[in-house]
Amino acid sequence: TTGFDSFAGRTLTDYPSGEDQRQLRRTVYTHDDWKKHRSQDRFIVYLAAILKSGVYKNLGREVGTITAASAALVLYNAVVGGYTDFEGVKHAALVSSSFLPVLTLPMAAFTLTSPSLGLLLVFRTNSSYQRWDEARKNWGMNINHTRDLVRLANAYYDGRGVSAEQRADDLNHVALCTWAFVRSMKRHLSPVEEDEEAFKAELYAKLPEKQAEMILAAAHRPNRALQDLSYAIDDLPMHFIRKNEIHKAVTIFEDNLGSSERLLTSPVPLFYSRHLARFLAVWLLLLPFGVYDAFGNSWNHIAMIPAIAVISTMLAGIEEIGTQLEEPFTVLPMQAFCDKIYNWCMEIVSWTPGDNGRAMRAVEPQHAFFSSGATSAPVNGG
Numbered sequence: 001t002t003g004f005d006s007f008a009g010r011t012l013t014d015y016p017s018g019e020d021q022r023q024l025r026r027t028v029y030t031h032d033d034w035k036k037h038r039s040q041d042r043f044i045v046y047l048a049a050i051l052k053s054g055v056y057k058n059l060g061r062e063v064g065t066i067t068a069a070s071a072a073l074v075l076y077n078a079v080v081g082g083y084t085d086f087e088g089v090k091h092a093a094l095v096s097s098s099f100l101p102v103l104t105l106p107m108a109a110f111t112l113t114s115p116s117l118g119l120l121l122v123f124r125t126n127s128s129y130q131r132w133d134e135a136r137k138n139w140g141m142n143i144n145h146t147r148d149l150v151r152l153a154n155a156y157y158d159g160r161g162v163s164a165e166q167r168a169d170d171l172n173h174v175a176l177c178t179w180a181f182v183r184s185m186k187r188h189l190s191p192v193e194e195d196e197e198a199f200k201a202e203l204y205a206k207l208p209e210k211q212a213e214m215i216l217a218a219a220h221r222p223n224r225a226l227q228d229l230s231y232a233i234d235d236l237p238m239h240f241i242r243k244n245e246i247h248k249a250v251t252i253f254e255d256n257l258g259s260s261e262r263l264l265t266s267p268v269p270l271f272y273s274r275h276l277a278r279f280l281a282v283w284l285l286l287l288p289f290g291v292y293d294a295f296g297n298s299w300n301h302i303a304m305i306p307a308i309a310v311i312s313t314m315l316a317g318i319e320e321i322g323t324q325l326e327e328p329f330t331v332l333p334m335q336a337f338c339d340k341i342y343n344w345c346m347e348i349v350s351w352t353p354g355d356n357g358r359a360m361r362a363v364e365p366q367h368a369f370f371s372s373g374a375t376s377a378p379v380n381g382g
Contacts, residue, residue, distance in 0.1 A: 021054040022324070023194075026333035055317050055324070062281070063312050070288040070308040077102045077292065078300050105289035117283055120276045121318045127268050128325035135263055135328035138256040139337050142185070146178050149249035150345045153233065156242040159353075170236055171349035176207055177232045179342040181225040184215060185257055186338050188222050189264055189329040206342075222257050226250060260329070268326055280319055284312045 016024070029037070039045070050056065056063075079094045081102035153174045159167050180203070187199040203212040211228060218224035233246050267273070288308050295304040324331065353360040 017054070017057050019330075021057075022330045024054070025324075025331040026336070028333045028336050055320050056313055058320055059313060059316050062316055063309060066284050066312040067305060067309040069285055070305045073103060073288045073292065074301050074305060083300050103289055104292050105286060107290045107294075110283070110287060110290045113283065117279060117315075120279060121315070121322070124268070124273070124276055124322040125318060125325070128322040131263055131268075132325045132328040132331070135260060135332060138260050139332065139334065141252060141256050142182050143337060143341060145249040145252050146182060146341045147344055147348065149178055149233075149246055150175050150348045152242075152246045152249075153236060154349055154351060156236075156238045156246070158237045158239075162237060164352075167352075168349070170232075172346070174229070174232045174236070175345040175349045177225065177229040178345050179338065180207060180211075180215060181222060181229055181253055182341050183338045184221040184225040185253075185260070186334040188220075188257075189260055189334065191330065194330075226253060226257075229253075264327070264329060273323075273326075276319060280316065284308075284315065287311065 027033075036042075080096070080100045082091060082093045084090050150171075154171055157167060157171060162170075183199065183202060187195050200212075200216060203215060207215075215221050215224050215228070230247065230250055233243055233250070236243065236246075288304060291304060291307070292301055295301045295307070298304070
């Protein structure tokens with residue numbers, strides 16, 4: 001499943017971590033998924049599945065380190081500042097020295113710096129979401145204009161003097177070339193180890209062998225696929241003005257490809273991401289020193305340890321979400337987009353004029369120039 005339940009049916013032992021879990025984030029929602037998404041029980045469901053969260057699982061080492069540092073602080077302060085045993089009896093410090101004081105920090109230090117940390121985290125997640133949104137819009141434009149291109153090719157096709165078989169072959173070729181571009185773009189934006197073999201198999205299954213070989217041999221496969229699409233459009237029997245109108249979609253594809261390549265090759269400036277990671281790590285590692293006194297009512301301040309674990313998980317989780325969204329293509333359901341584009345394009349070219357029961361009118365003489373490839377017909381009586 002690629003919807004709301006894409007993480008369902010997995011136990012804690014077989015739940016993937018790191019890069020492997022990104023494939024489970026390629027959600028494509030249906031109406032049923034939206035109903036679950038809006039469910040009034042969503043908080044209970046999400047809390048019950050908290051141990052299965054991929055975001056939190058990725059933070060295991062970071063949160064473990066911060067929690068261990070908190071436990072070490074509790075132990076150290078108990079040794080040098082006194083402790084309470086299990087029976088509630090207070091004991092003096094095991095090690096008493098002016099060189100080994102109880103370690104704390106004023107909470108004001110964290111109060112003053114927390115707004116800056118919050119701004120850094122918000123900017124990080126916002127910029128990453130904008131990148132994801134732009135990538136999704138690029139694919140939305142691909143989906144829209146693939147349908148538009150094939151629809152116009154079907155409608156503008158001048159079938160006079162052309163057999164039904166030739167018309168079907170020409171339009172099928174346009175549809176396949178359209179799909180070949182988006183599939184090549186998907187491969188171009190995906191890791192080699194994940195998609196190369198599947199890409200080759202799909203090309204050989206759907207395209208003529210020579211065309212598939214030329215795309216696979218190209219240094220820039222989407223460019224080669226776009227060139228094939230341009231050839232296919234130019235080979236259609238219709239007036240050049242109509243061909244130019246169809247070619248506008250090809251230009252949009254090129255723009256979407258360039259925009260996606262920019263997102264793939266240009267991350268959020270590294271000095272920003274690295275400073276945020278360092279700021280957050282230092283802030284969380286020092287936080288136990290600031291909140292130590294606030295947990296004085298718990299046994300040997302021990303309640304501070306789980307509290308720090310939760311706080312560090314939530315704050316580091318925000319940074320992790322930003323990092324996961326920053327490169328959007330391996331969390332976008334690009335294969336689902338390509339499959340839908342193929343199905344829709346092939347369906348569109350299967351339709352023929354008049355197949356809905358309404359006969360098409362003959363082309364009027366004054367419009368014949370624009371519906372044929374003729375270039376010598378007079379225009380406006382000239």
